[in-house]
Amino acid sequence: MRTAFYITLFASVLLVSTAVAQDRTTWTVAPDGEITSITEAISKAFPGDRIEVHGGTYAESPIVVMKQVELIGIDNPVIDAGGENEAITIAADSTVFEGFTVKNVTHSFTRDRAGIRVANASHVRVANNLVEDTFFGIYLARSKHVDVLDNEVRGVPKREANTGNGIHLWNSDNIRVDRNFVSGHRDGIYIEFAEGSSFAENEVRDNLRYGLHFMFSDHSSYERNLFRDNGAGAAVMYSSHIEMRENEFAHNWGPSIYGLLLKDIRDSHIEDNVFYRNTTGIYAEGSSRVKITGNTMERNGWAVRILSNCYDVEFTRNNFVGNTFDVTTNSRRNPNLFEGNYWSKYDGYDLDGDGYGDVPHRPVRLFALIVERQPIAMTMLGSLFVDILDLAERVLPVLTPETLVDERPLMREVR
Amino acid sequence: MQTISLPLSSLWKILKYGLYDVMRSRWVLFYGLFFLAATDVLFRFGGTGERVIVSLMNVVLYVVPLVAVMLGAMFLYNSREYVTLLLTQPLKRQSIFGGVYAGLTVPLCLMFLLGVSLPFFYHGGITPDVMQAFVLLLFSGVMLTAIFVALGFAIALVHEDRVRGMGLALAHWLFFAVVYNGIVLFIVYFFGHYPIENGVVALTFLNPLDLARIILLLEFELSAMMGFTGAVFRQFFGSGMGIGLAIGALFVWLLVPLGLSLRYFKRKDL
Numbered sequence: 111m112r113t114a115f116y117i118t119l120f121a122s123v124l125l126v127s128t129a130v131a132q133d134r135t136t137w138t139v140a141p142d143g144e145i146t147s148i149t150e151a152i153s154k155a156f157p158g159d160r161i162e163v164h165g166g167t168y169a170e171s172p173i174v175v176m177k178q179v180e181l182i183g184i185d186n187p188v189i190d191a192g193g194e195n196e197a198i199t200i201a202a203d204s205t206v207f208e209g210f211t212v213k214n215v216t217h218s219f220t221r222d223r224a225g226i227r228v229a230n231a232s233h234v235r236v237a238n239n240l241v242e243d244t245f246f247g248i249y250l251a252r253s254k255h256v257d258v259l260d261n262e263v264r265g266v267p268k269r270e271a272n273t274g275n276g277i278h279l280w281n282s283d284n285i286r287v288d289r290n291f292v293s294g295h296r297d298g299i300y301i302e303f304a305e306g307s308s309f310a311e312n313e314v315r316d317n318l319r320y321g322l323h324f325m326f327s328d329h330s331s332y333e334r335n336l337f338r339d340n341g342a343g344a345a346v347m348y349s350s351h352i353e354m355r356e357n358e359f360a361h362n363w364g365p366s367i368y369g370l371l372l373k374d375i376r377d378s379h380i381e382d383n384v385f386y387r388n389t390t391g392i393y394a395e396g397s398s399r400v401k402i403t404g405n406t407m408e409r410n411g412w413a414v415r416i417l418s419n420c421y422d423v424e425f426t427r428n429n430f431v432g433n434t435f436d437v438t439t440n441s442r443r444n445p446n447l448f449e450g451n452y453w454s455k456y457d458g459y460d461l462d463g464d465g466y467g468d469v470p471h472r473p474v475r476l477f478a479l480i481v482e483r484q485p486i487a488m489t490m491l492g493s494l495f496v497d498i499l500d501l502a503e504r505v506l507p508v509l510t511p512e513t514l515v516d517e518r519p520l521m522r523e524v525r
Numbered sequence: 526m527q528t529i530s531l532p533l534s535s536l537w538k539i540l541k542y543g544l545y546d547v548m549r550s551r552w553v554l555f556y557g558l559f560f561l562a563a564t565d566v567l568f569r570f571g572g573t574g575e576r577v578i579v580s581l582m583n584v585v586l587y588v589v590p591l592v593a594v595m596l597g598a599m600f601l602y603n604s605r606e607y608v609t610l611l612l613t614q615p616l617k618r619q620s621i622f623g624g625v626y627a628g629l630t631v632p633l634c635l636m637f638l639l640g641v642s643l644p645f646f647y648h649g650g651i652t653p654d655v656m657q658a659f660v661l662l663l664f665s666g667v668m669l670t671a672i673f674v675a676l677g678f679a680i681a682l683v684h685e686d687r688v689r690g691m692g693l694a695l696a697h698w699l700f701f702a703v704v705y706n707g708i709v710l711f712i713v714y715f716f717g718h719y720p721i722e723n724g725v726v727a728l729t730f731l732n733p734l735d736l737a738r739i740i741l742l743l744e745f746e747l748s749a750m751m752g753f754t755g756a757v758f759r760q761f762f763g764s765g766m767g768i769g770l771a772i773g774a775l776f777v778w779l780l781v782p783l784g785l786s787l788r789y790f791k792r793k794d795l
Contacts, residue, residue, distance in 0.1 A: 409579075432579055480710070484717040486725050487710060492742055493735070494587055495706035 135159045139187075141166035148173050148181070148189070155179050157202075163187040163210070171195035178202045183209030183239075191215045191225070197244070199227045200234055208237045215244035217272040224249030224278070225263075228256055236261065246274035247295065250304075253282045258290060265294035267318050275300040276317065279307065287312060297323040298340060305329055312336070320345045321362075324352075332357060337369075343388060345371040352378040360386040368393040369410070375400055385410055391433070394420050403427050404524060412438055412478075421445035429523050430454060430473070434491065437473040437514065438482070444514040448473065452520040460521045471519040474510040476503035536620040536627075539611065543628020546604070553632045556592060560584075560640025565648075574650030578658050581641065582741050585666045590673040590734060591698050593633060597677020598694040600629050602687045618791045626783070630674045634667045641666070658744050665737040672733050672779045673698070679786040682793065701734045726761055729771075733778040736771050743768065 137151045137159060138144070145151050149170055151161045157178045165185030172195045175181070179202070188211040191197040197212040212225040225244035228234050232254040240262045241247045247263035250256055263276040276292035278300045279285055285307040291314075292298040298314035298321045301307065309332035314321040321337035322344035324330070331353035337344050343362040346352060352375060359369035369388035370380075375397040382404040385391035391410040392402070397420045406429040407413035413433035416423060418441030425447065430436045431454045450466065458469035477496050480487050490496050503510055547553050563584055567577040601608075604625065611621050641663065645651050651659060677694050684690040709728050713721065729735040743762055761767040 409575075432576060480714070484713050486717070486722050487713045489725055489729060489735075489739065490706050490710050490713075492582070492586070492738055493702075493706040495703050495710065498703070 137161045138164065139168075140164035141168075152177070152179060152181075171197050173198040175200045175202050175205050175207075178204045180206040181208065181210070182206070183211075186211055188213065191244070196223050196227055197225050199229060200236075201229050201231055203231050204233045205231065206235045206237075207239065208235065209239065211240040211242065213242040213244065215246075217245040217268075217274065219272070222246050222249065222274065222278070224274070227251070228253045228282075232256070235259070240264070244274070246278050247276045247292065249278045249280075250282045250285060251280045253285070255284045256282065256286070258285065258287045260289045262291045263293070263295070264291075267294045267296075267316070270296050270318050273318055275323075276314070279304040283307070293317065297321075298337070299323070301325065301327050301330070303327060308332065310334055313338075315339050317341060321359075322346070324349065328352075331355070336360075337362070342367045343369040343371070345373070346375055347371070347373040349374075350376040350378065354378070354380045354383060356382045358384045358386070359388060359391070360384070362388045364389060371395075372397045372400065379403070380405060384408070385413070390415050392416075394423060396420065398422050400424070401426070405429070406431065406524075407433055407436075409433060411435065415439070416446060417441075418443055418445065423447070424449075426450050427520070427524050428452070431523070435475055435478045438478045439474065439511060439514065442509075442511045444511045446514075448514065448516045450518045450520055451516055452523045453516065456519045458519065465521055467519040467521055471516045472504050472507060472510065472514065473516065474514055475500045476510055479509055535616050536624045539616075539621060539624025540627045540631070543604075543625055544632060546607075547600075547629055547632045552596060553636050556633065557636030557640040559588075560637055561643060564641050564644040568644050568648040568650060574645060574648075574652060574655045574659070577645075577650055578655060578662055579745050581662060582745060585662060585669070586734060586738055586741070587702055589637065589666050589669045590702065593670045593673035594677040594680075594694045594698050595691070596633070597629065597674035598681040598690050599677075601625070601678055601681035602690065619787065622787050622790050626674065626678060630671050633670050633674065637666050637670060638663060661741060661744050665741055668775045668779065669733065669737055672775070672782070675779060675782040675786065679782045679789070682786050682789050701732055705732050705735070730774050733775060736775050736778070740768060740771050740775075 135156065137155055139146065139148055139151045139161060147170055148163055148168055152175060155161060160180040160182065162182050162184050165187055167188045167190055169190045169192055171191040173189065175198065189197045191214050193214055193216045196215060198207065200207060207226065215223050215225055224246035225241040225248065226236055226239065227249045228236065229251045230253065234253065234256045236248060237257065237259040238261065242264050243266055247265065248258055248261060258277060265273060265276065267273055273296040275297040276295035276299060277287060277290060279302065281303045283305045285304055287299065287309045288311055290312045292312065293316045295317050296319050298317040299309065299312065300323045302325045304327045307327060307330045312335045314335065315338045317340045319341045320343065321340035324346045326348050328349050329351045333355040335357045337357065338360045340362060343359050362369050368390045369385045370392045372392065372394040373396060377399045380400065380402045385405065385407045386409060388410045390412040391407045392414050394416045400423045402423065402425045404427050408431045410433045412435045413430050414437045416439050418439055423446040426449050429452045436453060436455060453471050453473060456467055456471045458467035458471065460467050462468065476499050564577060564581065567580050608621065608625060645659065676697060680693050680697065681690050684693060709725065713725060729739055739762060
């Protein structure tokens with residue numbers, strides 16, 4: 111009797127579990143298969159199903175995903191949006207979209223058309239896709255906990271007005287954007303109202319405006335990204351508690367163009383980044399309590415331009431190597447701190463051998479002030495006369511900020 | 526046939542003896558050693574070829590002209606008797622002048638080139654990225670040597686008095702290296718509210734040191750140059766034509782003092 115009960119119980123458990131497993135069907139879409147359209151497969155599928163899309167071109171748009179499915183591309187299927195529509199809109203939680211090529215979305219002046227749109231969804235995963243020649247690349251709106259990983263977003267840059275952003279986040283929290291490649295768009299990665307998000311190991315280059323455009327997104331971090339040859343590097347604005355580590359900002363050139371622009375940033379860390387050959391490495395305005403440590407500024411026009419409406423910004427243990435101007439500001443007062451940095455222009459000595467120079471270093475050159483007032487004076491850069499002027503001012507500061515001093519300049523570069 | 530080859534062959538001969546003379550004088554050897562030591566030390570402390578080139582820029586811009594103009598004048602005063610002796614021979618004055626001039630300029634340039642290049646080769650500082658900068662640096666150094674030796678010659682030819690001549694050579698260097706920029710900066714600062722950009726660009730052509738400095742600057746400090754708002758300057762020197770004109774102007778700067786001193790030398794009653 112008892113044994114019979116156990117056997118029945120075991121059998122029913124087995125039955126139930128197979129029923130659950132059977133619930134998760136795999137559908138196959140192929141140009142020459144039973145189902146030839148992705149939309150058809152989605153409509154037939156039940157929530158939680160897996161849809162495998164095989165190689166070929168699918169000219170259907172827009173594909174709208176309203177239930178939770180796993181869309182997996184096999185042998186590089188191509189979704190051709192045909193111009194006027196978006197390629198795919200994902201509006202269901204926990205959806206996966208992986209391994210596709212999405213292309214051909216033309217620009218519009220009234221709608222932000224995107225290759226891949228995620229709207230009002232959470233725990234979505236968009237990975238390993240190639241997004242080519244679309245107005246906006248990957249567009250996230252009102253979504254949470256979305257992972258955007260290993261995608262390649264390539265655009266054909268036109269003018270700023272008719273080119274969209276590569277990866278666009280709006281009103282979306284806790285997003286992870288890792289290992290993507292973005293080029294040829296207006297802003298490489300655009301972030302507005304995206305709290306608690308992280309961006310790592312992305313490569314963002316050759317975009318018309320900013321590589322990274324970042325606003326109103328507290329508690330976010332970006333690490334080990336490369337921003338190169340963009341119109342204007344990265345702009346980080348109106349946010350607090352931002353962590354920026356080990357990024358590289360290189361070759362951002364032109365009038366009023368910055369490697370990293372900080373505007374109204376509070377309580378943040380900028381550590382171990384490299385700024386190489388930018389017109390301005392870091393430009394800071396209205397920012398406070400920002401710790402800038404361990405960065406290398408090499409061969410920039412202006413390594414740091416910090417306006418006097420910043421306070422408690424601390425520069426420690428940074429390398430300033432071969433910049434035309436290491437630090438400039440717009441006031442004789444200095445509410446910020448420079449201490450223990452390495453300055454390649456430092457000409458003091460270290461007699462007690464503690465690794466810090468015995469004479470304080472004044473990083474603001476008189477010539478920087480002259481150039482600010484008379485830009486054409488830049489033609490005098492590097493001349494002996496200017497060096498003599500700078501030296502005289504350094505010995506006896508009259509015009510440059512008296513308190514902008516590194517009292518403990520490092521003798522050796524920070525590695 | 527003989528009449529054509531004669532002046533050239535005699536120029537070569539004078540150049541050859543001039544070279545022996547210069548090499549014996551050790552000055553030139555020290556000059557080469559100086560560049561060798563400077564470049565080597567920069568490599569040992571600074572590391573990469575790129576950084577070394579940037580540091581060498583100031584040396585090339587200010588040390589090369591100073592040494593060239595001083596040695597140029599001194600060399601002519603020292604070899605006065607030798608030149609007088611040559612003049613008693615049936616030689617063209619042109620060949621004598623050419624031989625003596627090349628006899629100093631060629632070893633100076635060679636020493637400069639060797640002194641700078643050798644450390645680059647044995648430290649492996651030449652990478653494709655810095656090739657253009659490296660070539661520009663060497664080119665500027667050679668041009669400045671040739672220009673300032675010619676200037677030194679012109680000064681020594683016009684002024685008989687040795688002390689006066691040497692003082693004038695130093696004064697010329699001081700003028701081109703420091704005073705000129707002071708004047709331009711003064712003009713820029715006090716007339717900056719007027720549209721003087723074109724004028725300032727033109728002023729750079731009147732000083733060979735400024736020309737060389739700007740050619741190098743556009744290579745090395747481009748990030749700053751691109752950022753500054755002086756559109757005229759950026760458009761002019763940012764284009765290939767501007768650089769080409771600057772290089773052309775350097776050649777004019779070589780030919781003018783050279784031509785003037787040759788003319789003077791030909792007519793001078795020694």
